[in-house]
Amino acid sequence: MASHEPFAATRRALADQLGAIDGVLPGSVVVRQMRCGNSGCACRADPPSLHGPYIQWSRSVDGRTVTRYLSQEQLDRYQEWFDNARKLKDLVAKLEVTSIKALEAEAKAGRRRQGVPSRQTPSRPSRS
DSSP: OOOOSTTHHHHHHHHHHHHTOOOOOOSEEEEEEEOOSOTTSGGGSSSOOOEEEEEEEEEEETTEEEEEEEOHHHHHHHHHHHHHHHHHHHHHHHHHHHHHHHHHHHHHHHHHHHTOOSSOOOOOOOOO
16 A cells, blocks of 8 residues: 655655664673783783783663673674664664654645745734
8 A cells, every 4th residue: 555645665664674673782892902900911011912802882871881791702692782773773863854854745735735835934023
């Protein structure tokens, strides 16, 4: 069934993509190599032999940054969910833009049908 509503097919396609997302893990993942505090450690040498790699997942919880270390196996298992968080934000932003465009297109078409100018500004009393 075809809809005559503006941008309906685009919104449906975006909604379908949203529905295909399984898990979502927000935040960011970084892989780091670090120095320790031991002055005699090889990580302090020139060139350094740093410790790691350490996989850190950081996210905001109640306005505070929470960091957790992940194993390589956990990263491999959940990487798709981290990717999905970015994809979800992108899809929601696109859906918002498309919905705004649909509303504006319908409003513009309605104004044309009613003979209303495309730009309405409230009249202000003149200051004398």
